[in-house]
Amino acid sequence: xxxxxxxxxxxxxxxxxxxxxxxxxxxxxxxxxxxxxxxxxxxxxxxxxxxxxxxxxxxxxxxxxxxxxxxxxxxxxxxxxxxxxxxxxxxxxxxxxxxxxxxxxxxxxxxxxxxxxxxxxxxxxxxxxxxxxxxxxxxxxxxxxxxxxxxxxxxxxxxxxxxxxxxxxxxxxxxxxxxxxxxxxxxxxxxxxxxxxxxxxxxxxxxxxxxxxxxxxxxxxxxxx
Numbered sequence: 001x002x003x004x005x006x007x008x009x010x011x012x013x014x015x016x017x018x019x020x021x022x023x024x025x026x027x028x029x030x031x032x033x034x035x036x037x038x039x040x041x042x043x044x045x046x047x048x049x050x051x052x053x054x055x056x057x058x059x060x061x062x063x064x065x066x067x068x069x070x071x072x073x074x075x076x077x078x079x080x081x082x083x084x085x086x087x088x089x090x091x092x093x094x095x096x097x098x099x100x101x102x103x104x105x106x107x108x109x110x111x112x113x114x115x116x117x118x119x120x121x122x123x124x125x126x127x128x129x130x131x132x133x134x135x136x137x138x139x140x141x142x143x144x145x146x147x148x149x150x151x152x153x154x155x156x157x158x159x160x161x162x163x164x165x166x167x168x169x170x171x172x173x174x175x176x177x178x179x180x181x182x183x184x185x186x187x188x189x190x191x192x193x194x195x196x197x198x199x200x201x202x203x204x205x206x207x208x209x210x211x212x213x214x215x216x217x218x219x220x221x222x223x224x225x
Contacts, residue, residue, distance in 0.1 A: 003067040005041040006060035006151075007217065008142055010048040013206070014073045017214035019043055035059050040221050042066075050115070053138040057145050068105075068152050071142035072217065074160035074209055075111065075134040076118060078127040084159045084205040087216040093155055094130050095140035102143035105152045109133040113140035123163050134159070156216060158209030161202055 009015045012034055019025075019036040022043075026035040033055065036043040042063045046056035053071070060066060075088070082088075089107035094100070096114050111134040112126050118135055126132055139155040146153035 002039075003065040004039075004063075005068045005070060005220070006057060006066045007041055007043045007070050007072055008053055008056045008060065008138075009043065009045045009073050010053065010056075010138055011073065012045050014210055014213065015043050015045065017211050018217050033059060035063065037063060038221070041217075048137060050138070050141040053141050054145060057142065066149075066151060068154065069142060069146040069149075070154045070156055070217075070220075071139045072156040072213055073136065073138065073158075074206060075136040075157035076123060076161045076165070077159045077163045078112075078123050078132050078135055080163055082133070082159055082162070084162070085208045085212055086158070087212045088134060088157050088159070090134060090139075090155050090157070093139045093143045094132065095144070096126070096130070100140065100144070102140060102147065102153065104143075104154050106154060111136060111139055111155055111157060113137060120164060127163075156213060158212045160206045160209050165202065 007015070007018075015036070022036045022038050026037075032052075033044070033046045035045075042060045044056040044059040046052045046059065057069065060069075088109060088111075089104070090109045090111040091104050091107040092110045093102045093104060094110060094112045095102075096112050110130060110132040112130045112132040113136055114126075115137065117137070118126065123135065126135055134157055136155075136157060139157075143153045143155070
């Protein structure tokens with residue numbers, strides 16, 4: 001079997017527009033994992049967080065040899081004026097917990113990885129501390145795993161929340177498999193009405209982000225033919 005690209009995402013909705021018509025799907029609802037395959041790539045989703053994205057790469061590896069690892073998904077903007085319908089390929093990924101820096105195979109700008117969703121004030125702090133442009137929750141872990149395997153690494157992110165969006169701590173709505181408990185969050189938002197406008201806006205921005213990610217990945221896969 002020829003080697004393929006591993007595309008790793010936390011949530012199914014981040015890759016839904018890309019894999020909608022792909023022929024091979026493997027779903028393990030008990031483990032909270034999903035895999036889609038085509039001739040040039042394998043897409044794996046296993047939930048949010050370091051442990052779950054590690055599982056996603058293991059799933060991708062189980063499907064055959066790889067020659068590139070791409071961490072994809074949503075990110076928060078750390079600077080003003082960054083549009084939500086644009087994809088970003090950072091050149092540097094930083095782990096906020098350890099300070100490690102990982103160079104990407106190509107790109108511009110800096111992404112910092114946290115272990116939780118960050119609000120407005122923390123975004124400003126991160127931008128100043130790391131001179132960073134974006135924040136997410138998985139890319140540094142994927143970069144570290146790719147380095148251990150001597151595989152090239154890239155990160156692809158689209159913005160789901162702007163620097164001014166003040167998010168709640170989404171970790172309280174994450175289940176044991178790294179999935180997002182949307183029903184629980186809806187109930188929480190109903191009890192905190194100030195969240196509703198932000199939630200509706202984030203939903204629209206996330207949908208545009210998923211489409212932008214899919215279009216960028218389709219170009220990468222076409223180049224791999």
